[in-house]
Amino acid sequence: MNENLLLTAEVADALAENRAVVALESSIVAQGLPAPDNIIVGQAMQDAVREQGAVPAMTALLDGRLRIGLTADEMARLAAAPDVRKCGGRDLGPAMALGLTGATTVSATVQLAAAAKIAVFGTGGIGGVHRIPAGNAAPARVDISADLLAMSRAAVAVVSSGAKSLLDLPTTLETLEALGVPVLGFGCDRFPAFYTAESDLSVTYRFDDLDQLADALRKHWSLPNAGGALVCNPPPADLAMAADEVETLVQGANAAAAAAGISGAPLTPFVLSHMRQASQDQTLRLNGALAIANAALAGQLAVQLAA
Numbered sequence: 001m002n003e004n005l006l007l008t009a010e011v012a013d014a015l016a017e018n019r020a021v022v023a024l025e026s027s028i029v030a031q032g033l034p035a036p037d038n039i040i041v042g043q044a045m046q047d048a049v050r051e052q053g054a055v056p057a058m059t060a061l062l063d064g065r066l067r068i069g070l071t072a073d074e075m076a077r078l079a080a081a082p083d084v085r086k087c088g089g090r091d092l093g094p095a096m097a098l099g100l101t102g103a104t105t106v107s108a109t110v111q112l113a114a115a116a117k118i119a120v121f122g123t124g125g126i127g128g129v130h131r132i133p134a135g136n137a138a139p140a141r142v143d144i145s146a147d148l149l150a151m152s153r154a155a156v157a158v159v160s161s162g163a164k165s166l167l168d169l170p171t172t173l174e175t176l177e178a179l180g181v182p183v184l185g186f187g188c189d190r191f192p193a194f195y196t197a198e199s200d201l202s203v204t205y206r207f208d209d210l211d212q213l214a215d216a217l218r219k220h221w222s223l224p225n226a227g228g229a230l231v232c233n234p235p236p237a238d239l240a241m242a243a244d245e246v247e248t249l250v251q252g253a254n255a256a257a258a259a260a261g262i263s264g265a266p267l268t269p270f271v272l273s274h275m276r277q278a279s280q281d282q283t284l285r286l287n288g289a290l291a292i293a294n295a296a297l298a299g300q301l302a303v304q305l306a307a
């Protein structure tokens with residue numbers, strides 16, 4: 001085990017006894033959701049993992065130390081501090097050396113999960129290839145989330161509701177194909193687009209049986225140089241939105257961002273907050289509910305893999 005990784009006793013014991021553990025990212029708490037929903041959802045994700053008989057392991061960088069498993073107070077600290085960094089995988093080494101505190105995105109979390117030999121990770125949605133903003137005064141540039149390459153390198157199954165349709169989803173899926181990351185639908189043929197289950201894009205394979213999904217992962221990992229896999233769980237049907245409704249929200253938010261001259265890193269937070277307001281918090285309720293549902297499925301999958 002990497003000597004720089006600090007595991008809680010609960011997580012270390014579970015791993016030593018080959019019991020089920022589920023990694024959780026902390027960026028969803030620090031940057032992904034507004035207070036007070038961030039702490040409520042982060043706690044509910046951990047509870048959902050436990051209800052399935054698995055141990056939750058939220059990852060973060062606290063005062064320069066890589067942490068696997070956080071106390072409620074530590075998670076609250078990440079949720080409350082506005083200056084907590086958003087750390088991708090590439091940030092970890094330098095941020096450790098500088099003694100910084102940061103929340104981990106999908107790319108950092110899969111790297112830490114792999115280092116601790118945690119095979120399953122549950123989150124809301126992954127980052128992907130951004131759309132080139134139409135009508136934006138800023139020059140068009142490619143923005144590809146580090147999540148995609150990180151998933152190709154770490155043998156970790158990421159359970160999510162796909163990726164947000166504010167991204168370029170066809171190009172995101174092409175990139176996952178190029179990187180050798182299988183996209184596995186659990187009970188779905190279509191790639192879920194986070195807010196909506198109705199994308200017209202296909203997953204690589206569909207599984208309806210958890211046992212068979214676990215078998216597919218075991219066999220994927222039995223091959224040389226196999227990296228991760230993306231497991232897709234459609235958003236809860238009672239809160240999921242219609243595709244055209246989401247597209248209207250995305251376009252309204254993008255137009256507002258262009259008008260305000262916003263691009264680069266602040267773009268996604270701006271777009272999400274605009275969509276939240278325009279939907280009277282429906283996107284926020286959905287985001288929380290799908291993240292909790294994905295944590296539960298990740299718990300079930302981890303239990304199945306540990307059996």
Ligand code: PSU
Binds near residue numbers: 032125127145
């Ligand atoms: N997608 C979501 N919610 C999130 C994120 C993605 O629906 O909170 C976060 C995750 O931590 C993800 C990160 O890893 O954003 C991707 O950021 P970037 O596009 O800068 O790589």
Ligand code: MN
Binds near residue numbers: 143145146
């Ligand atoms: Mn980016």
